[in-house]
Amino acid sequence: MSLIEALMPNLPFAQVGFVEATWIMIVKSILIFLVVFSLVPMILIGERKLLGRFQGRYGPNRVGPYGLMQPLADVIKLITKEVFRPKGAVPFLYLIGPALVVLSAILTLSLVPFGPVIGDTVGLYGIDVSIGILLVFAFGSFAFYGLLIGGWASGSKYSFLGAMRAAAQLISYEIALGLSLMGTVLLAGSLSLTEIVEAQDKMWFIVPQIVAFVIFLISAFAETNRPPFDLTEADAELVQGYMTEYGGMRFGTFMLAEYMELFVISALGVTFFFGGWLGPGPDWLGPLWMLLKTGLFVCLFIWARATLPRPRYDQLMSLGWKVLIPLATLNVLVTATLVVVL
Numbered sequence: 001m002s003l004i005e006a007l008m009p010n011l012p013f014a015q016v017g018f019v020e021a022t023w024i025m026i027v028k029s030i031l032i033f034l035v036v037f038s039l040v041p042m043i044l045i046g047e048r049k050l051l052g053r054f055q056g057r058y059g060p061n062r063v064g065p066y067g068l069m070q071p072l073a074d075v076i077k078l079i080t081k082e083v084f085r086p087k088g089a090v091p092f093l094y095l096i097g098p099a100l101v102v103l104s105a106i107l108t109l110s111l112v113p114f115g116p117v118i119g120d121t122v123g124l125y126g127i128d129v130s131i132g133i134l135l136v137f138a139f140g141s142f143a144f145y146g147l148l149i150g151g152w153a154s155g156s157k158y159s160f161l162g163a164m165r166a167a168a169q170l171i172s173y174e175i176a177l178g179l180s181l182m183g184t185v186l187l188a189g190s191l192s193l194t195e196i197v198e199a200q201d202k203m204w205f206i207v208p209q210i211v212a213f214v215i216f217l218i219s220a221f222a223e224t225n226r227p228p229f230d231l232t233e234a235d236a237e238l239v240q241g242y243m244t245e246y247g248g249m250r251f252g253t254f255m256l257a258e259y260m261e262l263f264v265i266s267a268l269g270v271t272f273f274f275g276g277w278l279g280p281g282p283d284w285l286g287p288l289w290m291l292l293k294t295g296l297f298v299c300l301f302i303w304a305r306a307t308l309p310r311p312r313y314d315q316l317m318s319l320g321w322k323v324l325i326p327l328a329t330l331n332v333l334v335t336a337t338l339v340v341v342l
Helices: 003-007 022-054 070-079 091-109 132-153 157-188 193-198 210-223 248-273 283-307 313-341
Strands: none
Touching (some): 022 070, 022 091, 022 248, 022 283, 070 248, 091 248, 132 157, 132 193, 132 248, 157 210, 157 313, 193 248, 210 248, 210 283
16 A cells, blocks of 8 residues: 555546556656657648649658658758747746657557457556546646747747747636547546547547537547637748747747647547547557547548638637537537436
């Protein structure tokens, strides 16, 4: 028994569903970092290739075979750029802003299950706790602080306006996003992400929760600042929003975090609505099914970027508060009623 449990025995604590050896946890922590930083270049080159096809052009095709080394060239370019900060910036806060956004994505990814427990020894996820979905939102909120701190500490009015937009947009759509997932929690009867996936062994939750999925999808665009809801960095209005005064690899860190969040939100969508790792074949194919479904989800985000125009900011906020939040609340009430009655 820990000291906290001894002092406060009546408080509820998160229960870990499966305990692993310490060395396994260390290896999985390293693998999560390696997977994250290897997936981002693949998503980046995939997006640029797909956008090229959508727009009737080739996309990257100069650096390396078929242009596949373009992300490496971009990284080298950003690393070799001059490192500077505005005279009016707050140095410490200016530096930790991008770091908080990256930390948020990595911590959230550690909760996403990519497969079941293999051989009663290793779970194909970072950690499985009984309050997994609550930790998802807790870790995800770090990104909000990173954007706000980075924009405010830059000492620029454009950055500050972008940070204020980010604060309003992320808070507004995080409410709708959370409510959209409550229906799946009610159907599964658990807050654990692994148990939510296992509850979909007979039917994916996209079928009974199609309304919730639409709300989740729209909110996901706003939460990840992806087009058409990239109003926090609208170049026609705010130069580059909260990232205006960031250059070199500091700017690259924000872009890295954006693509990491794109992968994480896609993985969460697959986990809650499309059965997670569940698919035909043995259990060891689970991670492959998870990656395939997540990749298709990422392609949907890229398709929307190439297709949909950016709305006005007031239209974006009206959609969140006047449409999505009431609709998500109604969906939770209907789902709860049906769960109790049926």
